[in-house]
Amino acid sequence: MPINPKSKPFAPAKVASTAELADLQRAMWRVVSRPLTGGSRMQRRWTDGRPTSAVAGEIAKPNDRLTSFERLEIYNRMYWFRVLDSLYDDCPGLRAVLGDKRFIALAEAYLVKYPSGSFTLRNLPSRLAKFIREAPRHTKPHTALCHDLARFEWARVEVFDTAARPVFTMDDLLDVPAAKQGKLKLALQPYLQLLRLEYPVDDFILAVKQREAELLRGDASNAPSALRKLRERKTKLPRPARTHVAIHRLDGRIYFKKLEPAAYRILVALRAGKTLEQALVTGIPRAKQARADWAAKVQGWFRNWMELRWLCRR
Amino acid sequence: MPANPFNGYTDYGIGIGLRIPHYDHILERKPTVDWFEIISENFMVDGGRPLEVLDRILAQYRVVQHGVALYFGSADGPNKAHLKKLKALTKRTKTPWLSDHLCWGSADGTYSHDLLPMPYTKAAAKKTAANIRMVRDYLELxxxxxxxxxxxxxxxxxxxxWEFLSEVVERADCGxxxxxxNIYVSSKNHGFNPYDYLDNVPHHxxxxxxxxGHTKFEKYILDTHDHPVLDPVWQLYAHAIRQCGVTATLLEWxxxxxxxxxxxxxxxxxxxxxxxARAAKIPAPKGRATAKR
Incomplete structure (x- = not known):
């Protein structure tokens, strides 16, 4: 189909300046980043109704084997395969809830609205939770669960390679006079992630991982019927239940730990810069239990947090 | 050339890319390897396992940084936050030189995570060379x-x-x-003689x-890095080292x-x-080698 003579040129006819280089790169990027068809091909029609081949023809030369359309389609497909694969790997929980087809549709809509703004694919899921809230149609009727999962899965990425600071030790504590320990400001490791969730997605993720491991083992075994049953058996979706979780790392591995609400509140207060005394006041509910019960419990938490190296020097 | 201003006057041999599936083998068995190439962006983080592994590798091996996201050919120019993180990593690795691609991959702050080809024009070469100089001056490498x-x-x-590559590196005075x-893959995709390419780049x-390795499809070849090196590529390599001298060589897989x-x-x-190539005793290529650090 001939190009409508009234159509504005899509790409510059020459690149004789940085501005024209920018125009050409912008034009190609629009083609490369446009979503694929359901059959994973480049869309035949451009956004204004022109054939995409006309748009591609302004940018790329054909050769003896491939048209301009086909040559740019290679990049279009590589782009989407790369970013979708990356999100697919980062979001096993979301995939388990939505199934592969709906997950891919969510991921594609997300990347159209929030294309990567970082030099690394690591950061690709950083705005996914926000998008799930903004566009609930992609996840309903499980939007709240998916929102929790997106937050949880992004937190795991953050835990993996965020900085660690020198650990706060018992010696550091003993250096502080007893009378001043209440005023002590303890810091938390920057990599430690604290989440307050509407669903117990930590348990769900573990169940998903376990199923994936069984499937992998099943693939390597000679029992096709057992494998088929395993594939058919989906991980049961969790019921709503307020959950507090810490995601942390120890010796290069990532762990989740459920927290009591009071422990969560104390940690959040410490992270906000409150003194130890203020954090305890914020965290512990008034007069529900005897003070002695709480003292033993809180001491146990702090001992455990120090063992897990969550506390660090300011 | 084995040692020249563009590789920090080093004479590295045959290296391989440092990849996650090999971490345990390398750290436990400490195999003899001339050097490892790391993908810079995988280690431009603030902590965690990537840097813990890197530090253990650095204690045992020579490491050279290779990047995939500087996008020298981008009209936007280098990203300052990226450069800051990259410089911190070069201080850690003490890489003698740093490489990245003659391509672009971002537009208006959005990233393709791909190595997109350049239009081969004088203006594009000029902008690319300016970007390379800016990066080199900032990184001091x-x-x-x-x-x-x-x-x-x-x-x-x-x-x-190859004329574009030559224009860029001469203007930038870089390596x-x-x-x-890649020369082989592009020669098949675009129908040029790969030996013409090799004969016409500044060898010095x-x-x-x-x-x-690469993968052949019906109408084109993809640079997949998922196979052994194919024979025509080895033949090109043999020609390249006869032209350029024996140079630090790395297998990507x-x-x-x-x-x-x-x-x-x-x-x-x-x-x-x-x-x-050594037996042939071919004299080193001559050229105006004045790279700045």
């Missing part, structure tokens, strides 16, 4: 730019790919990371070479990664070609 494999050509191009597999600027030993043994096949 020799820079080598790698030719990419490509699947399309632009109407606006005014010259061949070349000659990817022999070649700081390093890459070899890799990034997908369907086999055992460490299989990857390393594939890389070491380069030794046979290096021996032939």
């Amino acid at each position: 020799p820079i080598a730019v790698e030719n990419v494999s490509s699947y399309t050509e632009f109407h606006v191009s005014e010259m061949t790919e 070349v990371l000659l990817d022999v597999n 600027r070649v700081a390093q070479m890459h070899i890799a 990034d997908d369907k990664i086999p055992s460490f030993d299989e990857v390393h043994n594939e890389a070491l096949k380069a030794n046979a070609f290096i021996a032939q």
Whole structure:
């Protein structure tokens, strides 16, 4: 189909300046980043109704084997395969809830609205939770669960390679006079992630991982019927239940730990810069239990947090 | 050339890419390897396992940084936050030179995570060279730019790919990371003679070479890095080291990664070609080698 003579040129006819280089790169990027068809091909029609081949023809030369359309389609497909694969790997929980087809549709809509703004694919899921809230149609009727999962899965990425600071030790504590320990400001490791969730997605993720491991083992075994049953058996979706979780790392591995609400509140207060005394006041509910019960419990938490190296020097 | 201003006057041998599936093998068995190439962006983080592993590797091995996201050819120019993180990493690794690709990959702050081809024009070469100089001056390291494999050509191009590469590196006064597999892939996709390419790049600027495997499709070849090096690429490599001298060489294997030993043994096949080139006693290429640090 001939190009409508009234159509504005899509790409510059020459690149004789940085501005024209920018125009050409912008034009190609629009083609490369446009979503694929359901059959994973480049869309035949451009956004204004022109054939995409006309748009591609302004940018790329054909050769003896491939048209301009086909040559740019290679990049279009590589782009989407790369970013979708990356999100697919980062979001096993979301995939388990939505199934592969709906997950891919969510991921594609997300990347159209929030294309990567970082030099690394690591950061690709950083705005996914926000998008799930903004566009609930992609996840309903499980939007709240998916929102929790997106937050949880992004937190795991953050835990993996965020900085660690020198650990706060018992010696550091003993250096502080007893009378001043209440005023002590303890810091938390920057990599430690604290989440307050509407669903117990930590348990769900573990169940998903376990199923994936069984499937992998099943693939390597000679029992096709057992494998088929395993594939058919989906991980049961969790019921709503307020959950507090810490995601942390120890010796290069990532762990989740459920927290009591009071422990969560104390940690959040410490992270906000409150003194130890203020954090305890914020965290512990008034007069529900005897003070002695709480003292033993809180001491146990702090001992455990120090063992897990969550506390660090300011 | 084995040691030149563009590779920090080093004489590295045959290296392989440091990849996650091999971490345990390398850290536990400490195999003898001339050097490792790391993908800079995988280690431009603030902590955690990536840096813990890197520090243990650095204690045992020589490491060279290779990037995939500087996008020297981007009209936007280098990203300052990226450069800051990259410089911190170069201080850690003490890389003698740093390489990235002759391509673009971002537009208006959005990233493709791909190595997109350049239009071969004077204006594009000028902008690319300016970007390279800016990066080099900020990082205070020799820079080598790698030719990419490509699947399309632009109407606006005014010259061949090797003329464009030469124009850029001469203007930037920087080195070349000659990817022999990429030359082969692009030659098949665009119908040029790969030996013309090799014969017409500034040999004295070649700081390093890459070899890799690729995948043939019906109408084009993809640079997949998931196979052993194919024979036509070895033949090109042999020609390249006769032209440029024996140069630091690295095997890239990034997908369907086999055992460490299989990857390393594939890389070491380069030794046979290096021996032939040394036996031929070809004089080193001459040129105006004045790279700045």
